Amino acid sequence: MRKWLFVFCLMPVLVFAQTGSLKGKQIGVIGDSYVRNHVGKIEDTWHYKFAQKHQMQYFNYGRNGNCIALDLERWGPGMYQRYKDMKDSLDYIIVIAGHNDAVRERLDSIGMDTFRERLGLLCSGLIGRYPNAMIFFFTPWTCKDFIGSPRQQVVDTILEICGSYGIPVFDAARHSNIFAASEQFRKIYFQGGKGTDTAHLNPQGHDRFLPVAEKFILQYINEQ
DSSP: HHHHHHHHHHHHHHHHHHHTTTTOOOOEEEESSHHHHHOOGGSSSHHHHHHHHHHHHHEEOTTTOOOOSBBBBTBSHHHHHHGGOOOOOSSEEEEOTTTTOOOOHHHHHOOOHHHHHHHHHHHHHHHHHOOEEEEEEEEEOOOTTTSSEEEEEHHHHHHHHHOOOOOOOOOOHSSOOOOTTTTTHHHBBBBBBSSSSSBBBBBBHHHHHHHHHHHHHHHTTOOO
């Protein structure tokens, strides 16, 4: 009985230490419209709310339409180059990307070998530039007919390549509790309210995903 009472009394202290360790730290989030939030406000995103909750300095490097491995005239250079534009002093980095690479015509135009190579350049570049930072990667959501699709190819390649560099990856296609293949779900939790948007969460969707993402991130921070 005494043992359980002792553990219960320690829990608030541990939670305080966990949150306090992030206060004032710099977090940079790079990606596509999942990060920029498409036509929504950045302040509605789960990553902005995560930073605010833990009193972190937040820097958003999202660009609508941007890719990991493709340089597109309208949407700018791929993230495998663009990460160099981020602040040098970041303590935490979150990459949320892959949705715009996962288009058959785009993948075919560069080939999966080039996608893998440039994803590796992004991983090694981030580690080399930020050797003291903690880096996390989030894949795109699932989609209709996910099995065997370009989306699955991209998600599985992200898991493989980032994993080979030791970067923790959250498989948002399979474990996010975001049912992006469902039109009924998208009408409630995605932007526009019509079910046609397959990528961009609305404020309710971001609030739904926040505790999932937060749990994933904090498990690594607690190990420090």
